[in-house]
Amino acid sequence: MRRASVLVFLLVLMSVAMPDAVMSADDQPWRQRVSAAPPEMTSDDVTEEIRFGREVAARLLGRYGLYANDPLTKYVNLVGQSLAAYSNRPELKYHFAVLNTSEINAYAAPGGYIFITKGAIDKMQDESELAGVIAHEMGHINGKHVVKELDIKATEGSAAAGLARLIGGGTESARIAFSKAVDKAMDTLFTTGYKREDEIEADKGSVMQCAVAGYDPAGLIRYFERISAAKGKSTEVLDKTHPAYDARIILLKDSITAAAIDTAALKTYKERFAEAMKTKK
Amino acid sequence: MNTKRIFVNLVISLVVCLIALQASAQETYYVQSVKAKVHSAPSFKASVLGEASRGTRLNSIGRSGSWLKVSYYGKDGYVAAILVSVSPPMAKHTMIKAGDADFQQGVRRRASTYTSAAAARGLAADDRRRLSGEDRLDYDGLERVEKYTISDAELTKFMEGGKI
Structure with missing residues (x-):
């Protein structure tokens, strides 16, 4: 009996000292993400990620073409780099560009490549909306969503290692494996979409990313509300690959409340956005 | 194996678990962003205790939603979890040079x-x-x-x- 009491005392002590140790994983989503994170990336893994991302980025540019408008490109880069200063992946150099299409969407390729369509920008009304979309895409890169899904790393078994062989010669099978991995990444962007939990993580990340950079995170909500009404071919891919807007809007509002963000105290930069839009052709 | 030995082994195992869990609870994090504001509470409305620059080590003592509770110059502070990572910041990887x-x-x-x-x-x-x-x-x-x-x-x- 005495021994049993000692055991019970120790168990109680553990639960008091370490409440998280006895909580279910569902109670601690943030913790879940950390524990689910892959082992620490090596410098070679990062290089492989960038090389893989370049291939995806080249395909995105091949599909839509670059929107050649220097003032707008500069503006999008200024907004993007303002957010990148608060990224948790300082090892990446982020690149931002506008795709020449009326389709409404934005894309992220591993390694730091972020694209936003001209059609999406046309639907925006202030800078915080643009920041929200960019921050969401940055969330996919920072969360390593494609990297984890396709197991992109520098080790021999990885599909992405095929690029090294592709460049340096290598076998046909390695080239096919690499090419197939890029195909899968494109399928994710255009057909199947990211995993639902990855989209949720990117939306939640967008709220915090915008807030720490000084942008009103409700900008993304306003943008969603506006484009949810724009049904048709321009949003076909976006609708097919993302969760419903109403669910995302609720999640964003909850995230803003949970983080106690005073959106009124943060910036929308409506005038600066309007000034930048004058440069559009 | 007698009952006493089983009991002793159980107690030792629990104590080891307790120590290990306690150690893992105080994980070290590193600021990854250019700078990270440390707030007095898990809220953007809370006062700012200071700003930690990239690479600063922070000992976490808990968490609250999207915020990490850290020890900051002897005070409890909160930093946005998206700005930190368990690994020190890596050097910037340059793109593959086109002339390569x-x-x-x-x-x-x-x-x-x-x-x-x-x-x-x-x-x-x-x-x-x-x-x-x-x-x-x-x-x-x-x-x-x-x-x-x-x-x-x-x-x-x-x-x-x-x-x-």
């Missing part, structure tokens, strides 16, 4: 390589045409994107709310 001999060789090879990969995957002629059209590769555009830079001075001015 290996890279150029790779680009030259890639068109034929891609076609052969598509054929080897058993794609029909229509699929191959789709790949060469919809999924064509634009490396010139990519190079333009990668070469685009803005100066630190311009970015700083912009972040401070200045005009474009």
